[in-house]
Amino acid sequence: MKTAHQAKARFTDDTVDHREVQFYAGLADRWWDRTGPFWPLHRLNELRVDYLKDRLAPSQESKQRKDPLAGISMVDIGCGGGILAESMARLGADITAIDVVEKNIEAARYHSKAQGLEVDYRLTTASALREAGETFDVVLNMEVVEHVADLPAFIDDCSSLVDPNGTMVVATINRSLLSYLFAIVAAEYILRWLPRGTHRWTQFRRPTELTRLLAANGLDVVDKVGVKVNPFTKEFCITQIDWVNYMLIARKRQGPD
Secondary structure, eight states: OOOHHHHHHHOOOTTOOHHHHHHHHTTGGGTTOTTSTTHHHHHHHHHHHHHHHHHHSSSHHHHTSSOTTTTOEEEEETOTTSHHHHHHHHTTOEEEEEESOHHHHHHHHHHHHHHTOOOEEEEOOHHHHHHTTOOEEEEEEESOGGGOSOHHHHHHHHHHTEEEEEEEEEEEEOOSHHHIIIIIIIIIIISOOSOTTSOOGGGOOOHHHHHHHHHHTTEEEEEEEEEEEOTTTOOEEEESOOSSEEEEEEEEOOSOO
């Protein structure tokens, strides 16, 4: 088994938070346990897949097909065990999925193969893809920005992966009093929905912060929604309130800045 030091040695990218690598390596075998520590992500995935299909499908006609995202190239950054990547593959997308935790990639590859799904899983970073000159129609940046060590550098790397007419989707947690109460105190300590230490409040990102960084990299936010969860039914839904969880879509700016 690789130690945290060995994991750190594998990536010299300054955006990689090696404390996060060690934390998620310890949970890697639980990604597809829908009653385990990642059950909120499975519930959230159902909501965000509908949101992505509605916003990213090229036409109303395509939305009615079984493969509404056919022909769209995507990269899922920080893919974990492949929960979102598999959903995008099922909708027809040409999906590449990357992560810096080797155990995550191993779990994701094993599961997608068992499902008969084509996903290009890679143990790499956004920075490495940038250096290789790769670009995609859609960059999925979901529940990742709160786990990176250098946010400006990370957004810079991810933005470079967006095609000239492309889109980036970001989902994360706002840095607010309510997010501290709900995402950490309630979710990790009272309700115990998540393992303690899953999140650090200081790493949460405000929408204004991300909007500014995206704009500096030539991407303009065109849609933003909040996400809330019912603590009794454990169901997620879209809301206009972004005090805790939120998702935003940014498109590559056309023409001069």
